[in-house]
Amino acid sequence: MTAETQAALSLRGVRKSFGPVIAVAGIDLDIAAGKICGLIGPNGSGKSTLFDCCTGLVRPTAGQVLAGTTDITGWEMARIAREERLLRSFQKAVVFRALTAEENLILAGQMTAFRSLAATFSLGPLAHRRVQALRARAGELLERVGLAHMRHSKAGEMSFGQQKLLQFASMLMPEPRTILLDEPFAGINPVLIERIVENIRAVNREQGVTFVIVEHNIDVLSDLSHRLVVLSRGSILADGNPEDVIRDPRVVEAYLAG
Amino acid sequence: MLQNLFTDGLVIGSVYALVSVGMTVILGVLGQINFAHGEYYMAGAFAAWWAIDRLGLSYMASIPLTILIVGILSLAIGYAVMQRLVDVSFDAGIIATLGVSLLLQNTATLIFGGTYQIFDGGWLEPMRVFGEDIAQQRVLIFLVTLVVFGALEWLVRKSTFGKQMRAVSQNVECCHVLGVDVRRVVLITFILGTTLAALSGVMTAPITINIYGAMGEAITLKSFAVIVMGGMGSIGGTLVAGWVLGIMESLVAAYVGLQFRDAVAFALLVMVLMWRPSGFFSTKARY
Numbered sequence: 001m002t003a004e005t006q007a008a009l010s011l012r013g014v015r016k017s018f019g020p021v022i023a024v025a026g027i028d029l030d031i032a033a034g035k036i037c038g039l040i041g042p043n044g045s046g047k048s049t050l051f052d053c054c055t056g057l058v059r060p061t062a063g064q065v066l067a068g069t070t071d072i073t074g075w076e077m078a079r080i081a082r083e084e085r086l087l088r089s090f091q092k093a094v095v096f097r098a099l100t101a102e103e104n105l106i107l108a109g110q111m112t113a114f115r116s117l118a119a120t121f122s123l124g125p126l127a128h129r130r131v132q133a134l135r136a137r138a139g140e141l142l143e144r145v146g147l148a149h150m151r152h153s154k155a156g157e158m159s160f161g162q163q164k165l166l167q168f169a170s171m172l173m174p175e176p177r178t179i180l181l182d183e184p185f186a187g188i189n190p191v192l193i194e195r196i197v198e199n200i201r202a203v204n205r206e207q208g209v210t211f212v213i214v215e216h217n218i219d220v221l222s223d224l225s226h227r228l229v230v231l232s233r234g235s236i237l238a239d240g241n242p243e244d245v246i247r248d249p250r251v252v253e254a255y256l257a258g
Numbered sequence: 259m260l261q262n263l264f265t266d267g268l269v270i271g272s273v274y275a276l277v278s279v280g281m282t283v284i285l286g287v288l289g290q291i292n293f294a295h296g297e298y299y300m301a302g303a304f305a306a307w308w309a310i311d312r313l314g315l316s317y318m319a320s321i322p323l324t325i326l327i328v329g330i331l332s333l334a335i336g337y338a339v340m341q342r343l344v345d346v347s348f349d350a351g352i353i354a355t356l357g358v359s360l361l362l363q364n365t366a367t368l369i370f371g372g373t374y375q376i377f378d379g380g381w382l383e384p385m386r387v388f389g390e391d392i393a394q395q396r397v398l399i400f401l402v403t404l405v406v407f408g409a410l411e412w413l414v415r416k417s418t419f420g421k422q423m424r425a426v427s428q429n430v431e432c433c434h435v436l437g438v439d440v441r442r443v444v445l446i447t448f449i450l451g452t453t454l455a456a457l458s459g460v461m462t463a464p465i466t467i468n469i470y471g472a473m474g475e476a477i478t479l480k481s482f483a484v485i486v487m488g489g490m491g492s493i494g495g496t497l498v499a500g501w502v503l504g505i506m507e508s509l510v511a512a513y514v515g516l517q518f519r520d521a522v523a524f525a526l527l528v529m530v531l532m533w534r535p536s537g538f539f540s541t542k543a544r545y
Contacts, residue, residue, distance in 0.1 A: 081437030094432045096425065107425055110418050111436040174437060 007068070008033040008178045008210035009054060009086070014063035016049050023049040025234035026063065031178075033068075036204055036211045038221040038242065041231035042255060047214045050231070051180055054212075055088040056080050067178065087171045088180040093163035097156030101147055101166055104155055105138035106131065108170035134173070141169040144202070146195055161192040168196065172203060178210040185217045193217075197224055222246050230254070261390060263508045269396040269465075271504020272403035276458040277477055278484035279410060279496045280451030286427040286491040287447045290343050290351030294335075294359035295481055296474025297366075298452040301328050302459025303377065303469045304366055310379045317379035321460055328456035329449055336448040341441045345430060359478070367471035380464020395464045402461060406454065407497050414493060423447055427491070476520060483527040489537025499538060502526070 009031040016024040024046045031037050041047050052058040054065055056077040065073045067084040081087050096104050110131075142148045145165040150158060155166055164184065171179055181200075185193045197220060203209050215221045222228055222242035230238040230245060232254045238245045245251060281295045305327040309320035339358055343351045381398065384391040414420035426433050426443050433440050455477075463469055484503055488495030503523055511519040530537065 077434045078437050078439055081435065082439065087435065087437070089435070094429070094435050096428050096432055098428055107421055108436050110421055111425065111433065111438045170436065 006033055007031060007066070008035075009212065010064075010066040011050075011054070012064040012066070014050070014053055014060045014065060016046075016053055016058060017061050022234050024053065024060070027231075027234075027236060029229065029236065029239075031210060031212055032227075033177075033210050034204070034208045035226045036200065036213065036224060038225035038228045039212060039214045039231065040216070040218055040221065040228065041237070044233075045231040045254075046234040047231055048182065051088065051182055051212075051214060055086070055180060081174070085174065085177040086180070087174070087176045087178070089164075089167055089171060089182055089184065091183045091186055093160060093167050095155040095163050095167050095170065098154065100152050100154055101142060101158075102135065102138050102151045104166060105141060105170050105173050106134045108173035109134040109137065111174065137173065138169075141172055145169045145199055161188040164188060165192065165196065165199075168199065172209075175207075176209055178212070181211065181213045181215075183215055184213065185215055185220060193220060200224060218246060259512075261388075263512050264505060265387075265390065265392060265396075267505030267508030268501055269399050269504070270507065271501035272400050273458050273462045273500075274477075274480055274484050274503055275497045275500025276399075276403050276406060276461075277455045278481040278488070278500055279407065279493060280454040281481045282485040282488065282491055282493070282496050283410075283414075283423070283447055284340075284451040285485065287423050288340065288343055288351075288444055289427075290340075290348065290355065291482065292340075292448075292451070293352060293355040293478055294362060294474075295355075295452070295455055296476070296478035297359050297362035298328055298332065298455035298474070299459040299462075299477050300366060300469070300471065300474035301331060301362060302456025303463040303473065304370055304375075304459075305456070306379065306460040306463060307375055307377050307469055308370075310377075311375075317381070317464070320379065321457075324456055324460045325453050329453050332449045332452040333445070336445045336452075340448045341444055344440055344444055359474075363471050363474065370471065372471065374468040374470050377463040377467055377469050382464060393465070395461070399461050399465075402457070403497070406457075407493065410493050419443070419446065480523040483523040486527055487530045487537055489539050492537065492539055495537055495539045502538075 007030040011027050011029040013026050013028060014024055015022070015026045027050065039047055039050070049058065053060045056072070056075045056079070059074050063073070064071055067080065067086050070084060072080050072084060072086075077088070096107065099107065139148070139151070142151055145168060147162060147165055147169070150162065155163060158166065168184070184196055188196070200211055201224065204211055213221060213225065222245070225242050227240065228242040228245040229236060230251050237254055238248045238251050277295065277299050281292055284290070284292045302324050305324040306317070306320040309315045309323045310317060315323065335358055339354055343354060381394040383394050385394050385397060387397060414423060422438055422443050425438060426440055430440055480503065484499045485496060487502065488499035503526060506526065507519050507522045510522050
């Protein structure tokens with residue numbers, strides 16, 4: 001890392017303990033902008049807590065989290081999403097179940113769109129044009145994730161895998177800079193996994209969106225990622241090129257022992 | 259006679275609807291019943307009384323001033339209390355809003371005294387509507403209610419803020435993920451809801467004449483009955499439920515006895531909970 005500006009997300013000595021339990025034991029990590037970074041580790045190694053520290057769900061006991069050059073330590077998740085365009089998904093699918101696929105996406109585009117009070121109660125043709133633009137973009141994204149045929153279906157009626165695809169698409173509506181995915185392939189059939197993988201690659205390549213992905217499916221992840229980081233007991237065990245990392249004897253041992 | 263009772267009921271029902279719709283939007287967004295809601299109605303009546311009686315303003319001028327005063331009050335309470343009720347248990351919301359209710363009631367009693375004050379304002383000249391003499395103020399209440407409900411429907415359905423309100427009421431977690439400032443939405447909704455209660459208070463005071471610190475209590479409980487009847491979160495449903503309550507009260511007061519009037523809301527509440535627990539307009543009825 002030559003300059004600060006090249007890191008989309010930086011952790012500086014991030015520690016998190018829950019009482020006597022140390023979940024994250026002082027991690028330093030720079031995620032390069034425009035790259036896909038995989039994060040693996042046995043259960044209880046601190047992956048999810050690290051994600052929570054980055055996205056404001058828990059406050060680190062010590063250390064700093066930076067998005068670009070902005071110190072976001074202690075910010076709330078919504079503010080991080082709104083101001084730094086750093087979004088995060090969960091293992092479960094978080095969507096508006098009562099709304100259609102298209103409505104979900106339009107809503108996602110409107111959530112952060114208007115900042116001023118006047119624009120909040122937006123009036124007239126300007127607002128209408130804006131909704132038209134969002135609808136067009138929603139259509140493109142649904143096409144992209146292969147849900148175009150379900151445009152008018154309620155999210156709650158979709159399969160789990162489709163809901164995850166929809167959630168992925170709605171995270172792209174606010175034009176994110178960085179996306180953190182928490183087990184995007186868990187509970188999803190291989191065909192849909194392939195589709196999500198293709199989409200992550202395409203979004204990364206075309207829009208330069210940085211991805212950090214926590215996943216247990218090491219084969220898929222090491223194939224997708226530019227870099228693989230292995231956590232064990234709250235610390236970084238290995239870090240580097242995916243092919244090298246998965247052959248590292250310490251990593252193999254940690255997984256077998258874990 | 260019957261027509262008279264009907265128009266009376268419609269006007270009082272409009273007052274109930276105007277207060278209750280604020281409670282229903284707050285419930286929708288925050289998932290909490292605001293048990294201090296009637297206190298903003300009281301605060302509206304007292305703010306206007308103070309402006310007229312102490313500052314010597316006209317009734318007309320007292321209305322925007324009232325909205326401003328109660329708006330600032332609810333900004334403070336919204337910031338200090340209501341914003342913290344996102345994602346907390348329902349019991350915590352009950353305790354917190356009941357606490358606010360006690361605080362506001364007793365503050366009003368401390369400032370304005372424990373006795374009734376006489377509200378001297380409003381347009382009480384009769385005017386002829388459909389062959390009947392009705393005080394102008396009553397016609398005004400009815401018309402303002404229609405305008406407010408039309409504007410609210412538009413706000414919730416069409417504006418970006420309305421979409422955010424609906425998003426927050428559906429799935430707070432999803433809003434956090436997408437970067438919606440949930441607390442800002444809660445705060446604005448709360449100020450909107452409480453100032454509508456205050457508007458209702460200042461509009462109604464010329465008719466009820468007597469105002470006092472505890473006048474909001476009954477309004478809170480009746481509003482609760484109205485929003486349940488209206489289907490908890492339905493704006494149109496709240497309007498119709500308010501009217502039904504007003505008309506029923508008016509009929510019961512005339513034909514059964516005045517002392518039974520305040521029981522109507524609760525009798526209706528019990529009946530709705532027995533037969534149509536999702537409100538008048540829900541397709542789900544219980545047989």
